[in-house]
Amino acid sequence: MSLIIALMLIQPRAITCAQPLALTSTQCTGTTQKGNRCKNKVASGTRCHLHRESTAKKPEPTSTNTSSVQCSGTTKKGQRCKNRVKNGTRCHLHD
Ligand SMILES: [Zn+2]
Ligand SMILES: [Zn+2]
Numbered sequence: 490m491s492l493i494i495a496l497m498l499i500q501p502r503a504i505t506c507a508q509p510l511a512l513t514s515t516q517c518t519g520t521t522q523k524g525n526r527c528k529n530k531v532a533s534g535t536r537c538h539l540h541r542e543s544t545a546k547k548p549e550p551t552s553t554n555t556s557s558v559q560c561s562g563t564t565k566k567g568q569r570c571k572n573r574v575k576n577g578t579r580c581h582l583h584d
Contacts, residue, residue: 517527519540529537560570562583572580 514530514532515535517529517531517537517540518535519527519529519537521527527537527540529539531537534541557573557575558578560572560574560580560583561578562570562572562580564570570580570583572582574580577584
């Protein structure tokens with residue numbers, strides 16, 4: 490058995506060819522929608538492309554802005570104005 494190992498050490502080609510990708514890749518640390526551990530393998534980092542995107546995705550700036558309120562004015566068509574106002578209750582059109 491030791492002779493086979495010695496032969497592999499002599500031949501650098503055999504080592505590079507035999508080196509599997511699984512050695513460098515790790516299991517994704519993310520979780521699936523069902524709460525299970527993600528089984529995807531990642532070559533670099535700790536998360537696969539699916540969970541890397543979800544974490545990198547930033548929330549919409551409009552949804553986080555809670556200080557602004559919808560304008561209480563109405564449009565010419567009689568519909569509620571969709572403009573957001575930070576101060577007061579009406580936008581610059583209905584002020
Ligand atoms: Zn994943
Ligand atoms: Zn308005």
